[in-house]
Amino acid sequence: MKPSMAVPTLDQLRSGGKRSLAEGLTLAETRAGDSAVVSLLDAACAAPKGDVIGITGPPGVGKSTLTNALIARWRAAGLTVGVIAVDPSSRYTRGALLGDRTRIRTNPEDDGIFVRSMAARDRLGGLSAETVAAMVLMRAVYDRVIVESVGIGQSEADIGFVADCVILCVQPGSGDSLQYMKAGITELPDIFVVTKGDTGKPAMRARADVEGALGLNAPSGRKPAVLVVSSTAAEGFDGLDEAVNDMLTATASQRDHRRSVQEDAWVNDAIRERFGRDGLARMKRGNEGPSRKGPFTRIAQVTQALRPE
Ligand SMILES: Nc1nc2c(ncn2[C@@H]2O[C@H](COP(=O)(O)OP(=O)(O)OP(=O)(O)O)[C@@H](O)[C@H]2O)c(=O)[nH]1
Ligand SMILES: [Mg+2]
Structure with a gap:
């Protein structure tokens, strides 16, 4: 992959066929913390x-x-x-x-x-x-x-x-x-x-x-x-x-709820993996409250906040 690969929009991802999806997956693996990639993931998650x-x-x-x-x-x-x-x-x-x-x-x-x-x-x-x-x-x-x-x-x-x-x-x-x-x-x-x-x-x-x-x-x-x-x-x-x-x-009427529980679990999991139980506890203490930002943005924000200078 070229380091300069542009991050597609959600529309581009949807209309670009297999090639575009393959690029999106590669970006998610190699540039997971990039703000453009985080935005794409949250846009996809919300739609x-x-x-x-x-x-x-x-x-x-x-x-x-x-x-x-x-x-x-x-x-x-x-x-x-x-x-x-x-x-x-x-x-x-x-x-x-x-x-x-x-x-x-x-x-x-x-x-x-x-x-x-x-x-x-x-x-x-x-x-x-x-x-x-x-x-x-x-x-x-x-x-x-x-x-x-x-x-x-x-x-x-x-x-x-x-x-x-x-x-x-x-x-x-x-x-x-x-x-x-x-x-x-x-x-x-x-x-x-x-x-x-x-x-x-x-x-x-x-x-x-x-x-x-x-x-x-x-x-x-x-x-x-x-x-x-x-x-x-x-x-x-x-x-x-x-x-x-x-x-x-x-279960259609419970789908959104089930997915939002899943999203919370991804956030907890990512923070626990990066910062351990202690990190998780610190996230909960300093929590932004009932933030309904996308899970990938939440992970990026907490990671930023907990990362030692
Ligand atoms: N007799 C019989 N054999 C089957 C059937 N379905 C799968 N197999 C055989 O079981 C073996 C394993 O099948 P897979 O579909 O690869 O199983 P899997 O659960 O994906 O395996 P892993 O991904 O390695 O965990 C293969 O040899 C298949 O041919 C079936 O309905 N009847
Ligand atoms: Mg298999």
């Missing part, structure tokens, strides 16, 4: 176009295969789709294997689909500030944004900080997700998908187990859907598509 679907679950459960299937369906329905594949291995490989690992295939000629792989943060599946920024830019441009992230235990909840709808993939015959549910859940996924439905009995058992655990543990309110899909047999996708649409429709 979301699409819905964000988080797909999480253990390694190898079938997240990318599911993502491929959803991309094909949504493109066929005329929706534009952005995908962020968060790769937990890249901190070991320095990104060298990103392309191989995501296993997401798309048509390079199609301007309505954009896929970006990104490194996970320190812990498995943890989302980095770059991932949040990329999601915000893509959400302003595409009708649907998928964030695929490996999740085990705690990191499963991370996806809730960027997604409007969280799909947790369950591996037949593993018991992983049940363990996690038994451990006590604060944030339930919106949809459970048992993958590899073509395995037959183990998949059916996994569904019954999840339903049983939900019956015992779920707080009152909206019950998550529990579905079985098979990517190899191309089964269950009508139901999944419907469940996603139903969830998004049913």
Whole structure:
């Protein structure tokens, strides 16, 4: 990238196709603190176009295969789709294997689909500030944004900080997700998908187990859907598509609130990462009150204020 690369306006980002979005993502990664970049991110954040679907679950459960299937369906329905594949291995490989690992295939000629792989943060599946920024830019441009992230235990909840709808993939015959549910859940996924439905009995058992655990543990309110899909047999996708649409429709009135909670979490997270718990406490003490400035501006301002001279 040229150091002089101009920061596009939101309109330019939207009308400039893949190339413009790629430049926007690069700027968000390399010049995150620049005031023009901060303004672009907040403008994008304030003008979301699409819905964000988080797909999480253990390694190898079938997240990318599911993502491929959803991309094909949504493109066929005329929706534009952005995908962020968060790769937990890249901190070991320095990104060298990103392309191989995501296993997401798309048509390079199609301007309505954009896929970006990104490194996970320190812990498995943890989302980095770059991932949040990329999601915000893509959400302003595409009708649907998928964030695929490996999740085990705690990191499963991370996806809730960027997604409007969280799909947790369950591996037949593993018991992983049940363990996690038994451990006590604060944030339930919106949809459970048992993958590899073509395995037959183990998949059916996994569904019954999840339903049983939900019956015992779920707080009152909206019950998550529990579905079985098979990517190899191309089964269950009508139901999944419907469940996603139903969830998004049913929660539309809470969308703004959910997103504003997410924004607060990004600010807290960024300040904690840079200045530790102490920094967080200082931010809260010196807080600008109920500032409704965009989250990226808030992060920049607090960073400025806390930075030692
Ligand atoms: N039998 C069967 N195998 C599947 C199905 N979906 C995915 N797989 C296989 O499961 C393996 C992992 O699939 P991926 O989609 O790459 O899984 P993932 O969760 O994205 O994996 P990571 O990103 O590495 O964590 C592949 O070998 C797939 O072919 C399915 O519906 N049935
Ligand atoms: Mg994958």
